[in-house]
Amino acid sequence: MANLVEQAKDQMNKSVEATKENFAGIRTGRANPALLNGLVVDYYGAPTPIKAVASIGVPEPRTLSITPFDGSQTAAVEKAVRDSDLGGSTRRDGDIIHLTMPELTEDRRKEYVKLAKGKAEEGKVAVRNIRRKTKEAIDKATKDGDMGEDQGDRLQKDLDKVTKEMTDTIDQLLEGKEKEIMEV
Numbered sequence: 001m002a003n004l005v006e007q008a009k010d011q012m013n014k015s016v017e018a019t020k021e022n023f024a025g026i027r028t029g030r031a032n033p034a035l036l037n038g039l040v041v042d043y044y045g046a047p048t049p050i051k052a053v054a055s056i057g058v059p060e061p062r063t064l065s066i067t068p069f070d071g072s073q074t075a076a077v078e079k080a081v082r083d084s085d086l087g088g089s090t091r092r093d094g095d096i097i098h099l100t101m102p103e104l105t106e107d108r109r110k111e112y113v114k115l116a117k118g119k120a121e122e123g124k125v126a127v128r129n130i131r132r133k134t135k136e137a138i139d140k141a142t143k144d145g146d147m148g149e150d151q152g153d154r155l156q157k158d159l160d161k162v163t164k165e166m167t168d169t170i171d172q173l174l175e176g177k178e179k180e181i182m183e184v
Contacts, residue, residue: 004141005158008134012127012166019123019170023177026116027086031064031101033057041080043073053077059098064088066097104181112181120174124167131163 024034033056040047041054050056054068054077068077078097082090091098104112135156142152 004134004137005155005162008130008159009162009166011130012162015123015126015130016166016169016173018126019119020173022119022123023116023173026112026119026177026181027101027104028112028180028183030061031058031099033064035086035101036064036066036081036084039080039084041073041077043076050077050080062101062103064099064101066099068095068097071095109181113178116174116177116181120170123170127163127166127170131159134159 021034021037024032025037027035036050036056039050041050042048043053050066053070053073054066057065057067059065066077066081068074074092074095074097078090078092081088081097081099086099086101088099088101091100138147138152138155138159141147142149147155
């Protein structure tokens, strides 16, 4: 039954990683290839992630260069980038698309911090849901007689400790992201 807590910890770690990935997609003052993570290109009629159809580089701090693997798809990639909500301006140089990110205003930075807080809360809710389901499984096993009450209490304390550890990790990630966003 101790493996219930281990399974919960593994699931919680995945939630923390997902939160980290969500943070990577939030803009800071610098261009980052992770900004394009959620972008999908209409590639020969099939929605395809941009990373699967193009290489992404960072030639300058506020510029991304996107080079499609298939030159005939440059227009489709450019359209996907232009239609996204990234707020940058695109410029085409042959088969290379340059995406220049504008300077962030103070208001825009505050909006991004708010967005980051929302993503952090989503991560914490996911962690708490895993805790709740695991606690229900422990309670059921105790009630059914599969484990003693002492063992059930011990597992719940371990589960609470792991839950606190994971939510604290998300808080630390949020704190780091806030500093990164507000840095001018």
